[in-house]
Amino acid sequence: MIPQLKTEVIILNKLGLHARPAALLVQATSKFKSDIYLKKNEMEVNAKSILGVMMLAAECGTTLAVSVAGEDAEQAVKIVVELFESKFGEDQEE
Amino acid sequence: MGETEIVYMESLDPSTLENYLEKMCSFEIPCFFVSKGLEAPQALLDAAERQGRPVLGTQLGTQEFTRRFSSFLEAHFAPQQYLHGSLADVYGVGLLYIGPSGIGKSECVLDLVERGHRLVCDDMVRIIREPGETLVGVANEELGHHMEIRGLGIIDIFRLFGIRAVRKRKRIEVVVELINWEDGAEIDRTGLADRTTEILGVSLPLVQVPLVPGKNITVIGEVIATNHLLKLKGHHSAREFNRRLLEQMKQVDYIDEVSE
Numbered sequence: 581m582i583p584q585l586k587t588e589v590i591i592l593n594k595l596g597l598h599a600r601p602a603a604l605l606v607q608a609t610s611k612f613k614s615d616i617y618l619k620k621n622e623m624e625v626n627a628k629s630i631l632g633v634m635m636l637a638a639e640c641g642t643t644l645a646v647s648v649a650g651e652d653a654e655q656a657v658k659i660v661v662e663l664f665e666s667k668f669g670e671d672q673e674e
Numbered sequence: 675m676g677e678t679e680i681v682y683m684e685s686l687d688p689s690t691l692e693n694y695l696e697k698m699c700s701f702e703i704p705c706f707f708v709s710k711g712l713e714a715p716q717a718l719l720d721a722a723e724r725q726g727r728p729v730l731g732t733q734l735g736t737q738e739f740t741r742r743f744s745s746f747l748e749a750h751f752a753p754q755q756y757l758h759g760s761l762a763d764v765y766g767v768g769l770l771y772i773g774p775s776g777i778g779k780s781e782c783v784l785d786l787v788e789r790g791h792r793l794v795c796d797d798m799v800r801i802i803r804e805p806g807e808t809l810v811g812v813a814n815e816e817l818g819h820h821m822e823i824r825g826l827g828i829i830d831i832f833r834l835f836g837i838r839a840v841r842k843r844k845r846i847e848v849v850v851e852l853i854n855w856e857d858g859a860e861i862d863r864t865g866l867a868d869r870t871t872e873i874l875g876v877s878l879p880l881v882q883v884p885l886v887p888g889k890n891i892t893v894i895g896e897v898i899a900t901n902h903l904l905k906l907k908g909h910h911s912a913r914e915f916n917r918r919l920l921e922q923m924k925q926v927d928y929i930d931e932v933s934e
Contacts, residue, residue, distance in 0.1 A: 610776065626758040628775035631797035631822050635814060 583614075583653040587646050589660065593667035596639035601668035606630045608659050614650025616660065627660070675718070676709045676736035683715050695721035703727050707743075709736040753874050754802045760821075761794040761811040761844060762786050764899035768844040770799065770811065770878075771895075773852035777885060780821050782852070784831075785892040792841045793831050796821040801846065803874040809846045848879050848902050850895065855884040865912035 591597055597605075609616045609627045616627040620642060625632035627646075638644060648656050683691055699721045705728040708714045714729055722729045732739050759772040760783040771779040780796050787793050795813040802810050813819060819831040819840040832840050849871050861884055862869060871880040881898050883891065901911065 624756055625798055626775060629758060629797045629822065631817060631820060631828065632758065635798050635817050637816065 582649055582651065584647070584649040585653045585657050586648075587657055587661065589644050589646055589664040591638050591640050591642045591644070591664065593670040594640050595670065596642070597633060597636060599634065601663075601670065602630055602633040604668050605633055605660070605663055608663060609656065612650065612652050612656040612659075614648050614653045614656045616656055617647045619645040619647070675706060675712075675714070677712065680708075680712050680715065683718065688717065691715075691717050692721065696724075699725035699727050705730055707732055707739065709734060709739050748805055749802075752802050752804055754800060755874060757799050757801055757873070758797065759799055760796045761799045761846065762895075763792040763794060763841050763844045764896055765791070765903065767848060767899035767902050768794075768811065768846045769895060769899060770846045770849045771852060772849060774854070776824065777852045777854065778891070779852060780823055782891050782895060784821060784823060786895055787831060787835055787839045789892060789896070790838075791896075792839055792844075793819055793821070794841045794844045795819065796831075801873060803876060807876050809873055809876050809878065810843055811846050812843045813841070846873070846878060848881060848898055849873075850898055851880060851882045852891070853882055853884055855886045864916070866916065 593601060606628060617624050618627045618633065618636060619625075620636045620638055623636060625636055627633060636644070646657065646660055648660075650656070683695075686694070695717055706714075706718070706722060708718075708729065708731045711731065711733040714731065719729060734742070757770075757772070758775075759770055760779045761768065761770050762783045763769075764786055771782055773779055783793055783796060794811050795817075796819075798814065798817075799811045800814065802812060804810055820828050821831055822828050851871075861882060869880040869882070870877045872878070879902065883894055883898075885891065904911065
């Protein structure tokens with residue numbers, strides 16, 4: 581039985597899911613064997629594809645549905661959630 | 675509402691007309707169209723106003739309007755989905771490349787573009803099912819014709835190769851699945867299997883290509899396209915080859931019989 585997990589993440593960083601966080605996300609997801617998808621409204625994209633992730637045009641405050649299926653699904657979900665929660669290292673108050 | 679309907683309405687006495695219109699407007703009608711540039715009867719406008727049904731007018735005749743509007747609605751409500759893959763127009767044949775992330779779909783299509791073929795879109799193809807069991811892949815407006823190449827990053831195919839290298843939309847005719855060669859045990863070795871796959875309920879020919887280092891995948895893509903064109907013309911190479919083989923084997927049997 582291949583593990584299949586679903587969760588939701590909210591985009592917390594001010595500029596939304598632009599090139600830099602998208603690249604960080606894709607670099608992280610590409611390391612996993614599982615299939616990882618992000619969904620915004622009707623649009624579902626492959627989270628390993630940088631063009632796909634950027635095409636979501638997800639701004640700050642957007643909720644995305646995350647679905648993961650594969651042997652390393654648990655670790656994948658954990659890393660994805662962590663990235664979003666950490667605002668991809670942006671908006672750090674000095 | 676065309677001429678016939680307007681004339682009919684005008685032929686009724688006001689109270690009957692009002693009664694009919696009230697009943698009609700009480701249904702969940704999204705809106706009324708009055709065709710041929712005709713003036714909508716006041717009674718209709720009043721009844722529609724009361725029930726909150728918009729009344730729109732068009733200069734087109736009823737038949738023409740119905741035809742055009744039906745087409746519009748069909749296109750608007752057509753089933754669609756997004757698919758992770760790359761769509762290219764190779765010799766006029768729409769090839770949809772699919773496969774695991776990082777296997778080289780984009781690089782394949784880039785090479786095809788370099789050889790003179792056209793990119794519709796990379797990574798995220800919007801597929802629409804049009805009437806007549808037709809699947810069309812459409813490029814994304816905002817992202818244009820960009821592509822991600824591992825190591826290079828995001829490149830703009832339109833700016834690099836020009837207008838001849840891109841297309842806004844293309845009918846999908848063959849699905850090319852790139853697979854890791856270790857997983858390729860079940861590959862069709864003769865070409866007789868004529869495998870298919872289904873997208874949005876439409877069946878499409880499927881060709882599975884194992885990726886082995888050193889193999890020229892681009893040429894394989896071109897041959898998939900041209901072979902498809904041949905099949906459409908009625909010539910199935912693999913079947914033809916097998917037919918000739920069977921003929922040859924029949925002849926050998928005959929010779930054996932004669933010599934006995």
